[in-house]
Amino acid sequence: MMKLILAAAIAALPMLAHADAAEDALEARQGFMKMLSINMGTLSGMAKGDIAYDAAAATQAGANIEALSQYSLPALFIEGTSVDDGVETEALPAIWSNSDDFATKFAGLQEAAAGAGAAVGGGQDAIGPALQQLGGACKACHDDYREK
Template identity: 35%
Template sequence: MKRLLIGAASAATIVLSGLAAAQAAEPKDFVDYRVESLKAVGGHMKAMSTWVKSGMDLPNPVAAHASAILAVLEGLPAAFPEGTHGVAKSEATSKVWSDPAAFKAANDKAIEAAKTLIAAADSNDRAAIGKALGGLGGACKGCHDDFRD
């Protein structure tokens, strides 16, 4: 478990460092990064949900998936700099930029839910994991409701 958290922290550092170094990137690059990163989050959510619901006999993959989601979420606000709204196809609403504090608060809620899911994964209790997964899904939905078309 510690290795997964260290790996997630390292991934987040790499993402954040890369974003800081990429200030000369084109605005469309940020949009592309956001779109692909959030697609990956959706894939991780679906994979975890399948594992929880199916009862399949596979080693518990939840901590790894949730750690990957956490890494994306920790770098997400930096992927929405000024000047990147409307430059390419995206579902982000203008509220991301007009109310950045609310956007950060919604993202912080999802970060906490991802951490809760990582902790629940250690239990190997599918019901507890499912409940924590639902919490992360709810946090994601809350952000989508307010900041996604």
């Protein structure tokens, strides 16, 4: 009996590792989006005048967005992290079936984010054009791959 329990426990280990990897990927993905949202919100607030323009804070938010965009977000959309797997996520299953297009759209964010830190540090009027580029890249992905 003890051998049977031990064999079952050993057989279950790979499933636990997979569950942990999926959970970790999902949490990292959601954390990425939260950090991106916080920094976009800072810039948006400054552009609208809801937050007083602060060159250092704007530059830091832009630099954070630049840094985040260099992370390989598409790599976090692994097996076991889709709504089809019973996971609570706003990511649509189309990400997994159109992974090349998703990666291309994420590359659009990387391109839009390049130089964002320096661009938004040039005054409140400089934030709007940078946000348009960033927002356009976000929208391109969200239109096809995020639950509305």
